[in-house]
Amino acid sequence: MSIELKHVSKRFVDNVVLDGVDFFVAEGETVALLGPSGVGKSVLLKHIIGLIKPDSGEVWVDGQQVPLLGRKALALLRSRIGYVFQNGALFDSMDVFENIRLGITDEEKYADKDYCIQRVKECLRLVNLNEEVGRKFPSELSGGMRKRVGISRAIAGKPVYLLYDEPTSGLDPVNADVIDSLIERLQQEIGVTSVVVTHDVRGAFRVADRIALLSKAKIRAVGTAEEIIASRDPVVQQFLERDLEMAVIQANEVPTGERRIGGR
Amino acid sequence: MSAFTAALDLRRYVGRWSLRSASHAGRFFFMLLDLVRGILEWRVWVPRTFELTLGVGYGSLFIVLLVAGFAGAVTSLQAGYQFTGQLPLYVAGGIISESMILELGPVLTGLILAGRIGARYAAELGSMRVTEQIDALESLGRSPVTHLLLPRILAGVIAIPALVMLANAFGVVVGFITAKSSLGLTYADFEFGARYFFRPLDLWYSLIKSYAFAGAVTIIPCYIGFNTKQGAEGVGRATTQAVVAASVTVLMLDTILTKLILGTAK
Numbered sequence: 001m002s003i004e005l006k007h008v009s010k011r012f013v014d015n016v017v018l019d020g021v022d023f024f025v026a027e028g029e030t031v032a033l034l035g036p037s038g039v040g041k042s043v044l045l046k047h048i049i050g051l052i053k054p055d056s057g058e059v060w061v062d063g064q065q066v067p068l069l070g071r072k073a074l075a076l077l078r079s080r081i082g083y084v085f086q087n088g089a090l091f092d093s094m095d096v097f098e099n100i101r102l103g104i105t106d107e108e109k110y111a112d113k114d115y116c117i118q119r120v121k122e123c124l125r126l127v128n129l130n131e132e133v134g135r136k137f138p139s140e141l142s143g144g145m146r147k148r149v150g151i152s153r154a155i156a157g158k159p160v161y162l163l164y165d166e167p168t169s170g171l172d173p174v175n176a177d178v179i180d181s182l183i184e185r186l187q188q189e190i191g192v193t194s195v196v197v198t199h200d201v202r203g204a205f206r207v208a209d210r211i212a213l214l215s216k217a218k219i220r221a222v223g224t225a226e227e228i229i230a231s232r233d234p235v236v237q238q239f240l241e242r243d244l245e246m247a248v249i250q251a252n253e254v255p256t257g258e259r260r261i262g263g264r
Numbered sequence: 265m266s267a268f269t270a271a272l273d274l275r276r277y278v279g280r281w282s283l284r285s286a287s288h289a290g291r292f293f294f295m296l297l298d299l300v301r302g303i304l305e306w307r308v309w310v311p312r313t314f315e316l317t318l319g320v321g322y323g324s325l326f327i328v329l330l331v332a333g334f335a336g337a338v339t340s341l342q343a344g345y346q347f348t349g350q351l352p353l354y355v356a357g358g359i360i361s362e363s364m365i366l367e368l369g370p371v372l373t374g375l376i377l378a379g380r381i382g383a384r385y386a387a388e389l390g391s392m393r394v395t396e397q398i399d400a401l402e403s404l405g406r407s408p409v410t411h412l413l414l415p416r417i418l419a420g421v422i423a424i425p426a427l428v429m430l431a432n433a434f435g436v437v438v439g440f441i442t443a444k445s446s447l448g449l450t451y452a453d454f455e456f457g458a459r460y461f462f463r464p465l466d467l468w469y470s471l472i473k474s475y476a477f478a479g480a481v482t483i484i485p486c487y488i489g490f491n492t493k494q495g496a497e498g499v500g501r502a503t504t505q506a507v508v509a510a511s512v513t514v515l516m517l518d519t520i521l522t523k524l525i526l527g528t529a530k
């Protein structure tokens with residue numbers, strides 16, 4: 001029930017995005033993958049679910065090598081993984097109810113309308129949204145609500161793994177805090193193995209058991225929040241300082257809410 | 265030295281172009297394979313196909329009939345201009361009906377729908393690709409080909425031949441009305457001319473062409489939209505490419521099918 005990437009390399013034309021990356025997430029663990037924008041965090045996440053194949057290296061999920069899986073085996077594996085996309089990736093032509101229902105990956109349950117209604121309500125409740133939202137279309141939702149509906153869809157199929165791609169990007173600090181709380185709560189309530197891709201250091205420290213820093217196509221540091229803070233690697237320090245500055249700016253902009261910088 | 269560099273650049277260009285073409289051919293083939301495989305998942309595509317067929321059919325009916333009507337009227341006026349006083353008037357009936365059934369009905373409908381349906385499909389799928397909706401579908405263990413492509417293609421394949429037949433009929437009716445008012449052609453003369461030149465093969469030929477065009481104006485835009493890259497600009501580029509590629513394919517198929525079906529018919 002673990003996720004492991006061994007010496008994974010990926011390049012797009014001349015741009016090397018991942019260069020011999022090793023990454024491990026143990027069962028029930030939450031690992032935050034930190035790094036500046038455009039460094040390849042989402043690319044790494046997409047390798048885990050098989051949306052991108054590595055040029056070299058191995059990607060193991062649930063004891064299976066993802067790039068070698070056939071169509072059916074890959075679809076089966078994907079039904080055990082919930083993926084939260086950066087901008088929600090909700091289907092515009094469907095209302096919120098149908099969007100979340102599509103996350104119910106068991107075909108028998110998907111066909112059972114009563115089960116679907118109950119499950120969608122349950123998922124909406126888990127992300128602090130009321131039932132009425134189910135009748136709305138994605139275009140009628142705010143950015144924060146879209147993210148929460150995206151999380152609802154990802155958990156609707158009762159996944160064993162949850163992959164979050166920048167769950168708080170583009171949100172104001174208050175809404176980012178709400179999403180972080182939600183990730184923390186879901187982790188406690190459904191106990192899944194999670195990978196959270198983010199460039200928000202505070203959020204990562206809050207939700208993750210361990211943190212990995214991706215920089216210049218390589219994993220630069222891995223460890224607990226304390227270990228990362230104590231790291232003497234200049235790249236790690238520089239990244240943490242930059243986030244600290246951003247946090248101070250945001251704290252001055254938002255008058256309410258608890259600010260926790262660099263702590264859990 | 266510069267000649268050497270130019271030769272090297274040309275080699276690189278040809279190499280890249282060949283690789284890209286081979287890559288497109290491979291992806292197109294696998295998409296077709298996925299479409300065939302997807303047919304088994306009928307529970308997914310049947311409801312969506314029904315919904316889309318109504319949209320394609322009703323949505324395109326007005327513009328298709330409008331264009332067919334004008335084509336029928338112009339054919340009628342030109343027949344009058346070219347043949348009055350030289351050929352019996354009933355020949356105009358044959359020219360109008362045969363022109364509409366053999367060429368104008370299917371080809372104009374194909375071209376109009378390459379713009380209307382092709383642009384729509386490419387833009388829809390392209391937007392879904394760049395906003396990660398297609399990735400989301402895949403991440404849920406569902407096939408985007410069965411959920412998105414198959415219903416769109418089947419909707420076109422069902423609706424477009426029906427639209428072509430309606431266009432043929434409407435063009436002929438408008439052509440007759442125009443000929444009656446401008447040339448004084450009677451219904452009896454028109455019917456005689458139309459029957460005189462008509463062969464059942466003509467209608468089959470028109471129908472076969474409409475199915476071929478339906479495939480072109482749905483499959484090509486779906487493929488291009490599905491493989492869109494690079495954000496909003498990519499969606500715009502994909503939409504334009506889809507319309508151009510579908511239109512050119514319609515014209516190519518028109519030539520090939522004419523040679524194959526009418527070229528061998530006696």
